[in-house]
Amino acid sequence: xxxxxxDSRPIIGRGPPLGLRFFFLAVFSxxxxxxxxxxxxxxTTRSWLQTAVNPLYAVVQAPFQAWDWxxxxxxDRAQLRAENTRLNDELREAxxxxxxxxxxxxxxxxxxxxxxxxxGIGERTLIAEIVRVDVDPYRHRVRINKGSDDGVFKGQxxxxxxxxxxxxxxxxRVGSEIILISDNxxxxxxxxxxxxxxxxxxxxxxxxxxxxxxxxxxxxxxPDDLLVSSGLDGIFPAxxxxxRITKVERDPSETFAVVEAKPLAQLDRSREVLLLWFEKSTExxxxxxxxxxxxxxxxxxxxxxxxxxxxxAPAASQPAPPAAGATTPASAASAPAPxxxxxxxxxx
Amino acid sequence: xxxxxxxxGLRITLTTIxxxxxxxxxxxxxxxxxxxxxxxxxxxxxSLSAPRIAGLMFAxxxxxxxxxxxxxxxxxxxxxFLLVAYLTHKFQLRIRIFPIYHQTLTxxxxxxxxxxxxxxxxxxxxxxxxxWLRWLPVLTSAALWPLLVAVLDTWNRGRR
Numbered sequence: 050x051x052x053x054x055x056d057s058r059p060i061i062g063r064g065p066p067l068g069l070r071f072f073f074l075a076v077f078s079x080x081x082x083x084x085x086x087x088x089x090x091x092x093t094t095r096s097w098l099q100t101a102v103n104p105l106y107a108v109v110q111a112p113f114q115a116w117d118w119x120x121x122x123x124x125d126r127a128q129l130r131a132e133n134t135r136l137n138d139e140l141r142e143a144x145x146x147x148x149x150x151x152x153x154x155x156x157x158x159x160x161x162x163x164x165x166x167x168x169g170i171g172e173r174t175l176i177a178e179i180v181r182v183d184v185d186p187y188r189h190r191v192r193i194n195k196g197s198d199d200g201v202f203k204g205q206x207x208x209x210x211x212x213x214x215x216x217x218x219x220x221x222r223v224g225s226e227i228i229l230i231s232d233n234x235x236x237x238x239x240x241x242x243x244x245x246x247x248x249x250x251x252x253x254x255x256x257x258x259x260x261x262x263x264x265x266x267x268x269x270x271x272p273d274d275l276l277v278s279s280g281l282d283g284i285f286p287a288x289x290x291x292x293r294i295t296k297v298e299r300d301p302s303e304t305f306a307v308v309e310a311k312p313l314a315q316l317d318r319s320r321e322v323l324l325l326w327f328e329k330s331t332e333x334x335x336x337x338x339x340x341x342x343x344x345x346x347x348x349x350x351x352x353x354x355x356x357x358x359x360x361x362a363p364a365a366s367q368p369a370p371p372a373a374g375a376t377t378p379a380s381a382a383s384a385p386a387p388x389x390x391x392x393x394x395x396x397x
Numbered sequence: 398x399x400x401x402x403x404x405x406g407l408r409i410t411l412t413t414i415x416x417x418x419x420x421x422x423x424x425x426x427x428x429x430x431x432x433x434x435x436x437x438x439x440x441x442x443x444s445l446s447a448p449r450i451a452g453l454m455f456a457x458x459x460x461x462x463x464x465x466x467x468x469x470x471x472x473x474x475x476x477x478f479l480l481v482a483y484l485t486h487k488f489q490l491r492i493r494i495f496p497i498y499h500q501t502l503t504x505x506x507x508x509x510x511x512x513x514x515x516x517x518x519x520x521x522x523x524x525x526x527x528x529w530l531r532w533l534p535v536l537t538s539a540a541l542w543p544l545l546v547a548v549l550d551t552w553n554r555g556r557r
Contacts, residue, residue, distance in 0.1 A: 067453070070453050071453060071483040074454070074457050075480075078472040079472070080472075081472035081475070082472035082476070084471075085470050085471040098461075102466055109421055109423075183429060184466070184468055186432075186530075187526040187531070234523060254526065
């Protein structure tokens with residue numbers, strides 16, 4: 050039985066009645082929700098609030114950091130030497146690959162110059178650490194410890210050593226929230242590396258599974274195909290590995306095949322991720338007005354790069370609200386067929 | 398009187414901060430979805446025990462803090478907290494004298510109302526997660542209620 054504190058006199062008769070207060074606060078909550086959901090009018094407010102609660106994140110973080118520091122400072126010499134050898138080996142291998150990469154990227158640049166398309170050149174990266182807090186077991190969002198003070202902007206692509214992790218959805222001063230590609234509100238335009246077939250990989254809410262709902266049963270995909278980002282959304286740079294196809298099921302009576310893929314990035318394991326600044330395609334896509342047939346959100350995703358003008362000012366170059374960009378809600382993505390194709394600028 | 402009110406305020410603040418930390422502290426994968434809504438339990442407790450300090454506004458702010466911490470729609474959890482606090486305040490004179498098992502049952506229902514409101518708003522703003530695991534925190538939180546009451550009552554009596 051709850052003890053009654055001495056100060057708890059009846060609340061009736063003091064101030065406005067309970068029902069009235071409830072009514073006002075309820076209306077206020079609804080107004081706040083509508084403002085936040087419909088217009089994104091509360092971006093700055095949220096960013097301030099988020100900065101204000103940041104000490105709480107720091108408190109939760111502290112024991113883990115202390116543990117990391119302890120284990121880091123007391124590892125023995127043999128272990129360090131073994132690790133050093135391993136890292137040296139990896140570095141050597143990577144160097145050898147880089148030798149070829151330099152030549153290839155130069156060749157690529159020249160070819161692109163011929164085709165008058167510049168994309169994926171001039172990249173800058175920043176390592177961010179994933180803050181160890183659980184926000185919601187059902188939404189694949191994580192917090193990282195870099196915010197607008199470090200130049201992070203909304204819609205920024207996030208990678209790890211194996212592939213694309215997700216994109217930044219919210220930024221405050223000292224941290225930001227990223228949505229993983231496996232979140233069921235996220236979709237990323239991809240293409241099959243083998244033959245260039247474009248599609249959209251939609252998150253399923255399962256961290257090991259993406260789904261590609263817009264591939265017809267005739268399309269040439271098979272298990273073990275590598276999916277890379279196609280860069281058509283103007284958010285993710287082209288050519289980064291995203292996932293590997295695990296399952297293709299073709300039912301002749303259906304229009305679309307059931308295709309599933311496994312993300313390559315270690316979404317559940319990596320502690321450090323890479324924030325990427327890349328120079329977006331400077332040429333404007335030929336059309337800005339999309340035909341009405343295209344699903345609204347992917348049409349908006351298409352137009353995003355047209356507006357994201359100057360890569361030099363990353364913070365300013367992200368016009369798209371969270372719903373736009375590659376974060377197409379699954380409901381919108383289920384609209385008319387190959388949502389992948391509307392992102393393709395028609396030939397002039 | 399006033400000093401008592403102040404110490405109560407201090408206790409409310411302290412417990413709230415602890416509950417906020419519990420809301421975001423990383424848990425092992427296996428028990429993640431069973432994380433109890435400690436903050437909501439505290440809101441119910443303080444609404445019963447110190448209704449003049451922990452009013453509807455307090456509940457609303459707690460909910461907003463959850464919204465900010467978890468990155469959900471601003472006002473979503475705030476509205477759910479508000480509804481629970483309203484019901485608690487409305488029936489506080491009755492709930493307070495219930496025997497503990499009866500009280501736990503009431504709290505269980507309040508938690509279910511909360512979870513339902515959150516779920517419902519989730520469904521309005523987008524594709525909601527429909528797994529049954531979602532309702533597990535209602536059970537774990539209700540199971541925590543007798544313990545919470547025992548601990549906080551002892552603390553309150555000891556300080557008085």
